[in-house]
Amino acid sequence: MSRLQNLLRIAERTLTLLAAFCLAVMTTLVVAQVVFRYGLNTGSSFTEELARYAMIWMALFAAAVGVREASHIRIDFVPELLARLAPRLNRVLRFGLDLVSLTVFLVLLWYGVDATMFAMGQSSPGLQIPLGFPYAAVPIAFGFAAVFALARLLTAGADAP
């Protein structure tokens, strides 16, 4: 179990670093674009496109990290109430929520792979790279999200009475 937890932690850290890296790249590209456009008067659709892809990768990596940290934006009024009043019921609810999340992730993973395969055949307007590269962020991120959710489901089963 602890080896699995270790692997998960490494995955989480790597994804966080990658997200931070993508944000840095995106920011640099946007600033560079401003400099190019106003300083050198040479607009470039490459930078714009690449920055957009960096944002998409960042957002999806961060979304997977949020699953691991359980930090996604949500209304936690009912869960907090249940945690105080009926801890056992709350555990059931948490299990149910993780199960629904997992289903969503698996659907997005499955059809995300399809969409990526399809997009591999198209090329991006500016950079002329296969559109599958930015699209691949969807199945990869939700693959990780599914693993994180599955791990939570398993550990929840382990420490149940």
Next chain:
Amino acid sequence: MTISLLVLLISFVVALIVGLPVAWSLMASVLVWVITTGNWQYLPVMPERLYQGMDSFLLMSIPLFILAGELVNEGRITDRLVHFANVVFGWMRGGLAQVNIGASILFSGITGVALGDIAALGQLFIPAMVKQGYTSAYAAAVTASSSIIGPMVPPSLIAVIYGSVTDLSIGALMAACLVPGLLIGLAQMVLVAFQARVYQFPRVEADRSPRAIAQATGGALVPLMIPVIILAGLLSGVMTPTEAGGVAVAYALAVSMLLYRSIRLPALLAVLRRSSVFSGQLLIIVGCGAAFSWVMGMENVPATMGRLVADLSLGYVGSLLVFNAMLLVLGCFIDPTTAIIIFGPLLSAAAVHAGIDPLHFGVVAILNLNIGLLTPPLGVCLFAAERIARCGFVPLLRAILPFLFANLVGLGLVSAFPAISLALPRALGLIP
């Protein structure tokens, strides 16, 4: 309203209430819709909508504004603003409470996120106010209430989000929010001035010689250039919101790393991590929201909504009242960003049907939903201020009531007089 639409909406609301994250609630309800209507051929559309919903140049302004705000928070720029606010607002009776509000107005010009305001200013002001004899509940109430000015005064993240989901000009929206934001600040200051007279609040002693004033102004000038740069870039049409966000990041980075030397590399990495995770969580809601709106479009919701508004024929004033009531209820349960991503496009279209100017409605919606940050059961700013002040929830509720009233009066004025919002963008030539 068809049954399949009802299934979509009910499953979304239920998922939201039991605590499923907003993004997955949107996707799960789309999934339930696909299953119950048997439209299996639409399953592959879900990841495509998610991707395309995020694939926009404009949306990049969200992570950029968040990053700029985080840099300012980390770079200890707050101290300079507070010192400046002390000199400018502290001479009034109830000085420290006034300074708290004034600092929020200045500070909000930089981050534009209400919770960031509480985190940065609450730590500073709540203990200081208690030391001067204010009750901790009152200190928390002033801090929480003034924090909602932040999302109004440009550059505001929420205006960026509202503009990008409704296709309104972000520059015009920011300009439209400025006067209402200042008006709310003024309403709160008037209230504090009144309370200060009744309860004999103290003033703030500070050196107010011309030289000290000049020094404080000079110290605040560098950070205050951030909103100036953004507004000037946006309003003159020289920069897109995304580019303005990029320039704001570059400026904040240069100031905090080179001029003040208050951020070093490890701290920069931490800031990048925090900002990317936070903006990722907003963007994923935008993406999942795109899939959700796509289904709403399949169900003809926007058109039906428009017809419904037309059929009800509430008139201009009636519609504004109804929309405000709806938003106030919505704001009690959902945070403004989420509410705007999900319901913004729909409500904005409905408002246009009712003859309300979309820009005016945007300002009303943003202000209204932000007041929701101060109301139970889910007033996030209320909880955040209580956590710092540890004054107990009931005393805080009692102390916040007059402020809530002042804010609602402000909201009423902004709703009733479109000119408060529209005069500035019109004067700047951003709208006809």
